[in-house]
Amino acid sequence: MARIYLDNNATTRTAPEVADAISPYLGEIYGNPSSVHRMGARAASALKEAREKTAAFLKCRESEVVFTSGGTESNNMAIHGVLRAAPEKKHIVTSTVEHPSVLEVYKHLEGAGYRATYVGVDREGTLDLQALEDSISEDTALVSLMYANNETGVVFPVEDIVNIVEPRGVPLHVDAVQAAGKIPLDMSSSRIDLLSLSGHKLHAPKGVGVLFVRRGTRIRPLLIGGGQEKGRRSGTENIPFIVGFGKALELAAACPEVVQMRRLRDKLEETALSSISTAVRNGAAEHRLPNTSNLSFEGLEGEAILLMMDEAGICASSGSACSTGALEPSHVLSAMGVPASLARGSVRFSLSRYTTEAEIDAVINELPRIVKRLSALSNKTNPTAIRERHG
Ligand SMILES: Cc1ncc(COP(=O)(O)O)c(C=O)c1O
Numbered sequence: 001m002a003r004i005y006l007d008n009n010a011t012t013r014t015a016p017e018v019a020d021a022i023s024p025y026l027g028e029i030y031g032n033p034s035s036v037h038r039m040g041a042r043a044a045s046a047l048k049e050a051r052e053k054t055a056a057f058l059k060c061r062e063s064e065v066v067f068t069s070g071g072t073e074s075n076n077m078a079i080h081g082v083l084r085a086a087p088e089k090k091h092i093v094t095s096t097v098e099h100p101s102v103l104e105v106y107k108h109l110e111g112a113g114y115r116a117t118y119v120g121v122d123r124e125g126t127l128d129l130q131a132l133e134d135s136i137s138e139d140t141a142l143v144s145l146m147y148a149n150n151e152t153g154v155v156f157p158v159e160d161i162v163n164i165v166e167p168r169g170v171p172l173h174v175d176a177v178q179a180a181g182k183i184p185l186d187m188s189s190s191r192i193d194l195l196s197l198s199g200h201k202l203h204a205p206k207g208v209g210v211l212f213v214r215r216g217t218r219i220r221p222l223l224i225g226g227g228q229e230k231g232r233r234s235g236t237e238n239i240p241f242i243v244g245f246g247k248a249l250e251l252a253a254a255c256p257e258v259v260q261m262r263r264l265r266d267k268l269e270e271t272a273l274s275s276i277s278t279a280v281r282n283g284a285a286e287h288r289l290p291n292t293s294n295l296s297f298e299g300l301e302g303e304a305i306l307l308m309m310d311e312a313g314i315c316a317s318s319g320s321a322c323s324t325g326a327l328e329p330s331h332v333l334s335a336m337g338v339p340a341s342l343a344r345g346s347v348r349f350s351l352s353r354y355t356t357e358a359e360i361d362a363v364i365n366e367l368p369r370i371v372k373r374l375s376a377l378s379n380k381t382n383p384t385a386i387r388e389r390h391g
Pocket of ligand 1: 072146
C-alpha cells in the first residue's frame with residue numbers, strides 16, 4: 001500500500017536530486033578536505049561549493065556558515081557557545097514553546113547557576129512581545145527564540161523580536177529549523193546573530209545542519225579538536241551530507257511549491273473543521289507555516305487517531321508524548337492554554353512539496369470516518385465522561 005506521508009515536520013524524504021548529488025561522495029570521492037593531495041582537494045572543493053550554496057540561501061557570507069550534525073547541535077552550539085564567550089552574564093531568555101533542544105539546554109543551565117526567563121504565548125501561540133521586552137536586563141547574555149513552531153507551525157514575528165533585542169546589545173539566536181524552505185530567510189537584511197538549520201527537515205538526510213554565525217558574534221566552540229570550520233566546530237567534515245544539504249538548499253531556494261502546499265493544507269484543514277463537529281484548530285490561522293495544521297478532536301486521544309490513520313496508510317503525528325505510560329499533553333499546547341482534554345486529542349498534519357491533491361483527498365475522506373468510529377467506541381467505553389461533557 002502506498003503510504004500518505006503527512007509528518008514532514010518530523011522528517012522529510014531525501015530528494016532524489018539530493019541523493020544523486022551525495023552518491024559520488026559515498027563512492028570514489030572520499031578524500032578528507034584537509035589533505036593536501038588531489039583527493040583532498042576534490043573534497044575541499046565540494047565543501048566550498050556547499051558553503052557557497054548555503055550562503056546564497058541565507059544571503060550571508062560564506063565565512064558565517066558553520067556545518068554541524070543537525071538542529072540539536074546547532075542550537076546547543078549557539079547557546080553554550082555564546083554563554084561561554086560572556087561568562088560574566090547569568091541571565092538567559094527563551095520561550096515556553098521551544099523545541100527540547102533549546103528548552104532542555106536552558107533547564108540544564110538553570111541547574112548550573114543561570115537565571116532563565118521563559119516568555120509565554122497566548123491562546124493562538126503568539127509570543128508576548130511586551131514580556132520579552134520586560135525580561136531583558138544588563139545581565140542578559142542571550143535571547144534564543146524559534147522562527148516557527150514545530151507542533152503548530154505558528155511563526156513568531158522575528159523582525160519585531162530583532163527590534164526589541166538588538167538595540168539592547170544582547171545576542172539573538174533563532175531556531176529556524178522548521179522555517180527554512182517554507183519562509184524566505186535573508187541574513188543580509190535581518191540583524192539575527194545566530195540561526196540554526198537542519199538538513200532532514202528540508203529533504204536532505206538526517207545528521208547534517210548549519211549554524212549561521214554573524215561576523216563579529218562572540219562565540220566559543222563546543223567541539224574542540226582539529227580546528228575545522230575555522231576552529232568553530234572541530235571534526236572531519238561530513239562531506240557527503242554537506243554536499244546533499246547544499247543541494248537541498250539550492251532546491252528549496254526556488255520554493256515554487258509553497259503556494260501549492262498552502263492550498264492543500266488549507267483544503268485539508270477547512271474540510272476537516274467543517275465536516276467534523278468536534279474538530280478545532282490549534283494555533284493562529286494567519287502567521288503560520290504553509291505546510292502545518294494542528295487539529296484537536298474533543299474527547300478523543302490523538303494517539304488512537306494516529307493508530308487508525310496508520311492502519312489506513314496515513315502517517316501523521318500527535319502532540320502528546322507517551323514516556324511514562326500516561327499520555328502527557330504537549331508542552332506547546334499546554335503553554336498556549338489549550339485544555340488538557342483538547343490537547344490530548346491533537347493531531348499534527350505536516351505536508352511537503354511532494355504532497356499531492358489525491359493524497360489530501362484521501363485523508364479528507366478517511367478522517368471523518370476514523371473520528372466517528374473512535375467517538376462511538378469512546379461513547380461505549382466511557383459513558384460517564386461523555387455524559388459529563390455533554391450535560
Ligand atoms: C524547531 C526544531 N528545532 C530543532 C530541532 C532538532 O533538529 P535535529 O533533528 O536536526 O537535531 C527540531 C526537530 O524536530 C525542530 O523541530
